[in-house]
Amino acid sequence: xxxxxxxxxxxxxxxxxxxxxxxxxxxxxxxxxxxxxxxxxxxxxxxxxxxxxxxxxxxxxxxxxxxxxxxxxxxxxxxxxxxxxxxxxxxxxxxxxxxxxxxxxxxxxxxxxxxxxxxxxxxxxxxxxxxxxxxxxxxxxxxxxxxxxxxxxxxxxxxxxxxxxxxxxxxxxxxxxxxxxxxxxxxxxxxxxxxxxxxx
Numbered sequence: 001x002x003x004x005x006x007x008x009x010x011x012x013x014x015x016x017x018x019x020x021x022x023x024x025x026x027x028x029x030x031x032x033x034x035x036x037x038x039x040x041x042x043x044x045x046x047x048x049x050x051x052x053x054x055x056x057x058x059x060x061x062x063x064x065x066x067x068x069x070x071x072x073x074x075x076x077x078x079x080x081x082x083x084x085x086x087x088x089x090x091x092x093x094x095x096x097x098x099x100x101x102x103x104x105x106x107x108x109x110x111x112x113x114x115x116x117x118x119x120x121x122x123x124x125x126x127x128x129x130x131x132x133x134x135x136x137x138x139x140x141x142x143x144x145x146x147x148x149x150x151x152x153x154x155x156x157x158x159x160x161x162x163x164x165x166x167x168x169x170x171x172x173x174x175x176x177x178x179x180x181x182x183x184x185x186x187x188x189x190x191x192x193x194x195x196x197x198x199x200x
Contacts, residue, residue, distance in 0.1 A: 004028055012037055018185065042182060059086045060191070065099035071198045074099045077191040085184045094180050094188070097162065098173060102193050104163040109155040111190050116156060124151045157190065 004027045012023040012034060018041045030036035060079035067073070078095040085091050102108055110116045128147035132140045153159045158174035168176060173190070181188040 004032065008032065008034065012041075059083050060189075061086050061092060061095050063092070063095035063099045065096065065103050067103050072103050073196045074103045074193060076102060076193040079189045079191050080184065081186040085186050088184060090180060091184065091188070094176060097164070097168075097176070098157075098190060099193070101160070101163050101173065102157070102195055105157075105160060106195070106197070107154050108157050108160070108193075108195070111157045111193070113152060113156050113159070116152070120155075121148075124148055157193070 004024055008027055009020060009023045012018070012027060013020060015034075015038060018026070022041060023037070026037040026040045027034070030040060058079065059082055060077060062075060062077050064076075065074045076095060076099045078091070078098060080086055080091060109120065125144065125148055128144040128151075129140075131147065132143040135143055158177065159172060161170055161172050162168040162176060171179075177188050177190065
């Protein structure tokens with residue numbers, strides 16, 4: 001297919017947020033099939049997002065969520081690379097969804113595994129080791145690791161499934177972050193959060 005209509009390029013760009021040349025190339029490769037072009041761009045976006053993970057994310061937004069009844073509130077800072085993406089509707093929606101999730105997840109201790117306090121991790125390992133003491137020695141280590149992993153799934157934000165499982169198809173916060181990063185072609189970082197509970 002030789003000439004790609006400009007309106008198709010624009011439609012694809014509006015839908016994916018990808019660059020004009022990327023859209024034109026994807027349409028050329030998919031013989032003008034917009035659905036195939038979207039798939040191509042998404043596949044490449046995931047690969048690019050992984051490369052982009054080290055890029056500095058100095059723009060972004062602070063979003064809040066106040067739970068009905070005004071007993072729980074959350075502030076969350078989510079960063080990206082450009083002011084353009086910081087104003088993007090999907091970026092803002094992601095930040096809001098993270099804030100809502102944290103409000104419903106009182107066990108959240110840290111954003112990543114690296115940020116989990118060492119003393120908490122050691123305590124969980126100790127408890128798991130004691131619980132596995134009566135099991136055969138050759139499986140003890142696996143049991144301990146399994147219990148610690150399960151605990152990390154509960155307390156590490158990026159490992160948690162979003163509380164609105166139906167809306168987000170059971171995806172974790174990290175999967176949602178990675179998808180947004182692929183779509184926006186920017187490094188997206190959940191930087192910090194604060195959860196407030198009355199009397200808590």
